[in-house]
Every structure is written in structure tokens, then in C-alpha cells.
Amino acid sequence: MEREQLKSVLESLFFASEGPLTPAQLGEILTGVERKEIVSAVEELISEYDAAGRGFRLTEVAGGYQLRTARENAEWVKKLYREKPARMTRATLETLAIIAYRQPITRAEIEAVRGVDVDGVVATLLERRLIRIVARKDIPGRPFLYGTTPEFLELFNLKDLSHLPTLKEMEEMAAPPPPDPEAQPLNREG
Amino acid sequence: MEREQLKSVLESLFFASEGPLTPAQLGEILTGVERKEIVSAVEELISEYDAAGRGFRLTEVAGGYQLRTARENAEWVKKLYREKPARMTRATLETLAIIAYRQPITRAEIEAVRGVDVDGVVATLLERRLIRIVARKDIPGRPFLYGTTPEFLELFNLKDLSHLPTLKEMEEMAAPPPPDPEAQPLNREG
Amino acid sequence: MTSKVELEIFEGPLDLLLHLIKKSEVSITDIPIAPITEQYLATIELMGDLNLDVAGEFLVMAATLIHIKSRMLLPPDESDLEEDEEGDPRAELARRLLEYQRFKEAAEELARRDILRRDVFTRAPEPPEEVETGGFESVSLFDLISALRTVLDRLPKDSVHEVALEKVSVREKMSQLLDRLRQEEKVVFQSVFEGASSRMEVIVTFLAMLELVKMRAIRIWQEEVVGPIVLALAAPLEEVQQKIATEEIEGDGDGA
Numbered sequence: 001m002e003r004e005q006l007k008s009v010l011e012s013l014f015f016a017s018e019g020p021l022t023p024a025q026l027g028e029i030l031t032g033v034e035r036k037e038i039v040s041a042v043e044e045l046i047s048e049y050d051a052a053g054r055g056f057r058l059t060e061v062a063g064g065y066q067l068r069t070a071r072e073n074a075e076w077v078k079k080l081y082r083e084k085p086a087r088m089t090r091a092t093l094e095t096l097a098i099i100a101y102r103q104p105i106t107r108a109e110i111e112a113v114r115g116v117d118v119d120g121v122v123a124t125l126l127e128r129r130l131i132r133i134v135a136r137k138d139i140p141g142r143p144f145l146y147g148t149t150p151e152f153l154e155l156f157n158l159k160d161l162s163h164l165p166t167l168k169e170m171e172e173m174a175a176p177p178p179p180d181p182e183a184q185p186l187n188r189e190g
Numbered sequence: 191m192e193r194e195q196l197k198s199v200l201e202s203l204f205f206a207s208e209g210p211l212t213p214a215q216l217g218e219i220l221t222g223v224e225r226k227e228i229v230s231a232v233e234e235l236i237s238e239y240d241a242a243g244r245g246f247r248l249t250e251v252a253g254g255y256q257l258r259t260a261r262e263n264a265e266w267v268k269k270l271y272r273e274k275p276a277r278m279t280r281a282t283l284e285t286l287a288i289i290a291y292r293q294p295i296t297r298a299e300i301e302a303v304r305g306v307d308v309d310g311v312v313a314t315l316l317e318r319r320l321i322r323i324v325a326r327k328d329i330p331g332r333p334f335l336y337g338t339t340p341e342f343l344e345l346f347n348l349k350d351l352s353h354l355p356t357l358k359e360m361e362e363m364a365a366p367p368p369p370d371p372e373a374q375p376l377n378r379e380g
Numbered sequence: 381m382t383s384k385v386e387l388e389i390f391e392g393p394l395d396l397l398l399h400l401i402k403k404s405e406v407s408i409t410d411i412p413i414a415p416i417t418e419q420y421l422a423t424i425e426l427m428g429d430l431n432l433d434v435a436g437e438f439l440v441m442a443a444t445l446i447h448i449k450s451r452m453l454l455p456p457d458e459s460d461l462e463e464d465e466e467g468d469p470r471a472e473l474a475r476r477l478l479e480y481q482r483f484k485e486a487a488e489e490l491a492r493r494d495i496l497r498r499d500v501f502t503r504a505p506e507p508p509e510e511v512e513t514g515g516f517e518s519v520s521l522f523d524l525i526s527a528l529r530t531v532l533d534r535l536p537k538d539s540v541h542e543v544a545l546e547k548v549s550v551r552e553k554m555s556q557l558l559d560r561l562r563q564e565e566k567v568v569f570q571s572v573f574e575g576a577s578s579r580m581e582v583i584v585t586f587l588a589m590l591e592l593v594k595m596r597a598i599r600i601w602q603e604e605v606v607g608p609i610v611l612a613l614a615a616p617l618e619e620v621q622q623k624i625a626t627e628e629i630e631g632d633g634d635g636a
Contacts, residue, residue: 004243011245012263015205016501017270029269053194055201073202079219080206205503249500258500267501278495280391283487291486303479306392306437347494355489358482 001033006041020064020154062153063160095121096130100152100164104134104145122146130155191223196231210254210344252343253350285311286320290342291357294324294335312336320345391520393441394480396423399522401477408477411470413452417445423525426532430525430583430590448473521590524569524600527609528586531573535582548581553588554624561598561613569600569609595623 001009013021013029026038042065046058056067069077088096091114098113099105110118125131134147148161156165191199203211203219216228232255236248249258259267285308288300300308315321324337338351348354398408400419406412421442427434451469494500561567572589576582589611592598597620600611613620 008243008245008260009263009266012259012267012501013245013270015246015257015503016259016267029266053198055198055203056205067205069202069206070198073199076199076219077202077206080203208503247500256502258494258496258502261494261499264499264501278491280487283491284391284483287483287486287490290490291483303476303483304392305394305441305476305480306435345496346490347496347500355486355493357486 001030003041003044006030006033006037007045010038010041010045014058014065014067017066019150020062020066022064025064060159062150062158066154091116091118091121092124096125096148096152099125099131099146100148100161103147104137105147106137106143106145108143110146191220193231196220196223196227197235200228200231200235204248204255204257207256210252210256212254215254249347250349251347252340256344258347281308281311282314286315286338286342289315289321289336290338290351290354293337294327295337296327296333296335298333300336392435393438394477395484395520396420396438396522397441397473398477398481398484399520399526403526408481409474411474413445413449413470417449420445422529423522426525426529430587432521444473523602523609524586524590527569528582531570531576531582532579535576535579548584550584550588550591551624553585554592557585557588557592557611558597558613558617558620561611562617565612567611569611572611592620595620597623 009030010026013026023035023039023042026042027033027035030038042058046060046065049057054070055073056069057071059066059068094114095110095118098110102109102113107118107122110122122131126133128151129149130152131146132149133144135145136142137145152158153160158164199220200216203216213225213229213232216232217223217225220228232248236250236255239247244260245263246257246259247261249256251258284304285300288303289295292299292303297308297312300312312321316323318341319339320342321336322339323334325335326332327335342348343350397416397420400416400423401408401411404412404416404419406416424434424438424442427438448469496502557572560572573582573585576585589598589600593600597613597615598611599614600609602609
């Protein structure tokens with residue numbers, strides 16, 4: 001496959017895909033094209049979008065690549081959604097930060113850090129698929145252990161957990177004034 | 191707003207929107223930008239995509255504009271989906287064609303053309319939201335009259351009903367048929 | 381034969397008539413009614429033999445054709461002229477056929493457009509409800525039945541009476557056909573029936589073929605308009621074999 005065709009096909013794939021596409025997934029679809037070639041074409045696309053300053057960017061996220069609207073246009077994109085995205089409360093963010101940095105962690109352990117009951121917050125985070133149950137802890141009562149999800153990485157634009165922001169940075173990222181990551185179309189119903 | 195910024199914002203909007211965006215919707219979001227300017231920027235985008243031969247095209251469909259993957263990449267994009275697609279049968283297509291060209295039309299009238307019962311097909315088309323009940327016919331029994339939906343236009347990449355492929359003229363016949371008393375008012379091709 | 385085959389590609393009496401007219405290379409507005417009626421009747425009789433669901437509409441059309449044929453034999457008289465424009469009893473049928481043909485063509489035209497989720501995709505995260513138009517690329521059931529008639533005609537006359545003593549099941553024939561397709565990739569329709577010694581065996585083989593089409597296990601098409609009809613696997617063999625196996629447990633499917 002020629003370079004230009006490869007880039008065109010990659011664009012179509014990123015466009016139509018619901019989530020980020022990993023190089024492995026791309027390799028499976030583009031049979032016969034070398035992994036090296038795919039990655040270099042993707043990187044070419046990334047810099048082309050960046051340079052063109054147009055409406056979308058190709059972003060490295062959650063171990064793969066995903067097309068997203070340019071953050072400078074968030075203000076207008078938000079108007080597409082009738083309901084304003086729910087603001088993430090401080091309680092939610094703190095709990096999320098604790099889970100992110102301390103995973104895997106039980107609810108009792110989160111509560112020990114925050115000093116308050118986190119039942120409702122944990123339920124909300126599970127529902128929004130930002131955290132998940134990863135195992136059971138081997139202590140009496142065998143409580144659940146929680147960890148973050150790929151959606152968590154997507155929401156905060158993180159390549160992987162080693163790039164975790166500080167709580168303060170997370171607050172900035174999740175706060176409504178733009179840039180607001182929640183305003184991005186993450187293929188997730190708000 | 192400058193032209194380049196407008197185009198960038200439009201790109202973001204088309205990218206993020208689930209359905210086609212009409213000029214009216216775009217005008218509502220882009221407050222302060224003249225309708226004329228929006229439409230001309232959209233048209234510029236359309237030809238830019240066409241010329242670039244890349245992974246997506248901006249298509250005029252169902253009264254608005256929508257980003258879609260380039261047709262030539264369908265083979266690869268399909269691989270993103272695991273589930274086998276629902277089939278569109280000849281019965282479905284023929285029935286849809288009759289409804290599209292002759293709407294509003296009753297089930298009995300469709301059956302008269304196809305020469306077979308269309309109960310099941312009509313039910314399926316209703317369920318898939320490709321047709322809808324538009325009224326009742328003012329004849330004994332007051333049967334339903336069916337018409338096509340915006341989803342029909344989206345499915346077949348049609349701007350509006352006037353862009354349906356022209357129906358071939360009937361071959362010249364020795365004896366012209368008597369006018370059918372139940373014949374359709376909306377028979378566009380005269 | 382208990383298996384009842386209903387195919388989606390089976391589009392009714394008007395479709396069958398158009399098929400016969402096209403095959404005979406005659407004009408819709410000047411149908412040679414006697415031979416077309418004969419072919420029509422032979423086809424629905426064969427469909428009956430095959431246990432295909434011959435809907436009532438086919439029989440109504442048969443009656444219509446016979447009626448027209450009898451009217452054609454009579455010299456046109458005054459009363460006829462009043463009933464049928466210009467005295468041609470075929471006029472109404474021709475009108476219906478032409479009208480049906482227009483929509484059939486319109487449907488084909490629609491199928492050639494850039495269809496959403498078949499040719500083009502949006503970002504909408506809806507479940508992919510894609511469309512496929514398998515019926516168009518492949519040959520119609522009527523083409524197959526015509527081909528079957530040719531095969532049956534070629535059978536030695538005396539063998540027609542030889543009732544199949546060995547009971548060949550449709551399922552066995554399905555497996556045999558799959559085996560052959562695995563080895564040969566592409567098989568010409570007629571050759572599938574080579575070695576069949578009785579009408580029964582031909583019909584069982586044909587039914588097996590239809591079953592496989594219905595399961596979308598094989599594809600049947602013509603590479604050129606007048607070319608031979610060919611068969612090939614349409615799905616991975618294991619998938620098909622598994623499907624045949626699971627279909628054996630009829631009505632048990634929901635349990636898992």
C-alpha cells in the first residue's frame with residue numbers, strides 16, 4: 001500500500017472507530033502492512049494535523065491513537081450537546097486521584113484517606129466507567145479492589161498511568177472553563 | 191471570525207456531531223457568523239476534502255452536511271466491526287423504492303405493484319425507521335399512508351427526495367393504461 | 381423431502397414472469413403468451429416439487445395467464461374491445477410488468493449508491509446496522525430453477541422412474557458439497573449433478589445447495605451474463621460446519 005493510501009485508510013479508521021486504536025489493532029486490520037510503516041504513517045498524520053491547525057487532532061491516548069476535536073474549539077463543540085456536561089465535583093476528583101495513585105485499593109482504604117464515606121462517589125465513578133473492580137483483597141470479608149480504566153486515561157488525556165497529573169492538575173483538567181476535556185466527544189453518553 | 195478559524199470550528203462540529211448538521215443548526219451554534227459565510231466555508235471544506243483524497247468526505251445528506259469515511263476505504267473500515275451486518279434484501283429494496291417514489295402510499299398500493307404480500311417487509315422498514323406512517327388515506331378502511339424518513343436519506347446518501355435517481359419512463363405501449371383510480375397524487379415523474 | 385426452503389431472493393410472480401420474458405428475449409408489450417405460460421407453469425410445478433413455498437400469488441398469476449391465453453385464441457369481437465383497450469388481453473399484464481420493472485430497476489439503483497455503513501461510515505457510535513445486497517450480485521432463485529430444469533431434462537428418460545432406493549439426505553449432500561468446495565474452490569453448477577442417477581437425487585442435491593445459500597455458507601453467481609453458474613464457499617468452512625451441527629438441535633438454540 002502506498003503511503004498516501006495508507007494515510008487515507010488510517011484517517012478513515014480513526015474517524016470511524018469508537019475508541020482509541022492501538023498499533024496492534026491497526027496491524028490486524030491492515031494486513032500486509034508492516035507495523036513500522038503504520039506507526040510512521042500515524043506519526044506523519046499527527047504532525048500534519050498539528051501543523052494545519054484544523055478542527056481535529058490525532059492524539060496518543062490509552063496506549064493507542066484517537067481523533068479528537070481541537071481543544072481550542074471546545075466552546076463551540078459544547079453547544080452541540082444540549083445538556084451541559086456534569087461538572088466533576090471535588091469529592092469525585094479526590095476519590096479518583098486516590099484510586100489512581102494508590103490502585104488497587106479498597107473502599108475502606110479510600111475512606112481512611114478521605115475521612116468520609118465514599119459509597120456514592122465510588123458508585124458514580126463505576127457507572128461512568130472511570131474505575132473498575134480489579135480483584136478482591138485477601139483479607140477477612142474479601143473486599144473489592146478498585147483501579148482506573150482506559151476511559152480514565154482517555155478523559156485526562158494520559159498516555160499511561162506513569163503520566164498521572166497532580167490532583168491540582170486534574171482539577172484544572174476537569175473544570176468547566178475551557179479547556180474542558182469532558183466537552184470532547186468521547187463517545188460516551190453524558 | 192476569520193475564515194481559517196471558521197473552517198476549523200466547522201470541522202470540529204461535523205466531527206463531533208452524531209447526525210448531519212443543517213445550515214440552520216450551524217447558524218445557531220456559530221452566533222454572529224452570517225449564514226452565507228457559513229455555507230461558503232462548508233463548500234470550501236467539501237472541495238478541499240474531495241481534492242485531498244483523504245480518509246473522509248463532507249457529504250450533503252438529509253438536508254444537512256455530514257462527515258463520512260471515503261468510500262474507497264470501506265473494505266478496511268468494515269473490519270472495525272465485528273458483528274455481521276443486517277442484510278438488505280431485494281424485497282426490502284423494492285418496497286423502499288416504491289414507497290420513496292410514490293409516497294404517501296398505502297400497503298395495498300405497494301402490494302399492487304410488487305404482486306406479493308408486503309406485511310413483513312413494511313414492519314421491518316418501520317422498525318428500522320426507514321419509513322413512517324404519515325397519515326391515513328381517506329378511503330374506506332382508512333388505511334395508513336407510508337412515507338420515507340430522514341434516516342432513509344442518510345442510508346442512501348441522498349440530499350433530499352428530489353435527488354432520488356430518476357425513475358425510468360415506462361416503455362411505450364400499444365395501449366396506455368387507464369388511470370388507476372387509487373393512483374398516487376405525488377407521482378413525481380408524471 | 382421434508383425440508384421447506386424459503387428464500388428471500390424469491391420475489392413473486394411478476395419477478396418470475398420478467399425473468400422468463402428476459403430469458404426468452406421477447407418484448408414485455410408483445411408477450412408470446414402460450415410458451416411463456418407453459419414455462420411459468422413448469423417453473424411453479426418444479427417449485428412445488430422442491431417444496432418451495434409457492435405463495436397464492438403465483439397461482440393467481442397462473443390463472444391469469446391461462447385466462448389470457450384462452451382469450452387470445454378467440455377472434456376479437458366488439459365486447460372484448462370495450463373491456464380491453466385495443467382488444468389485447470395482454471395489455472393490463474404488460475402494464476403491471478412494466479411498472480414492476482421500473483421499481484425493480486430503481487431498487488437496483490438504490491443498492492448501487494454509497495450506502496451508509498456499507499460503503500461509507502459516520503462517527504456515530506450507534507451499533508453498526510449495516511446493509512448488504514447479496515441478492516443482487518448473485519443469481520436469482522429463478523435462474524437456479526431454470527438451470528435445474530436443464531439438468532433434469534438431461535437425465536436419461538428411464539432413470540426417472542427409478543425411485544431412489546438409497547435414501548440420500550439433504551444434510552449428507554450438504555457435507556459432500558462442502559467437501560468438494562473445500563478442494564476445488566469454485567465449482568460449476570451443472571457439474572454438481574454429474575453422477576446423479578435419479579430425479580430424486582438431483583432434487584436432494586439442489587435442496588442442499590439452497591440450504592447452504594440460505595445459511596450464507598456458499599455463494600452462487602454468474603461471472604458473465606450468459607456465463608455458467610458457479611458456486612464457492614462464502615464463509616470459513618469450520619464456521620459452516622459448526623452451523624450445520626448446531627442446526628441439528630432444532631428448537632434447542634435458546635438454551636445456551
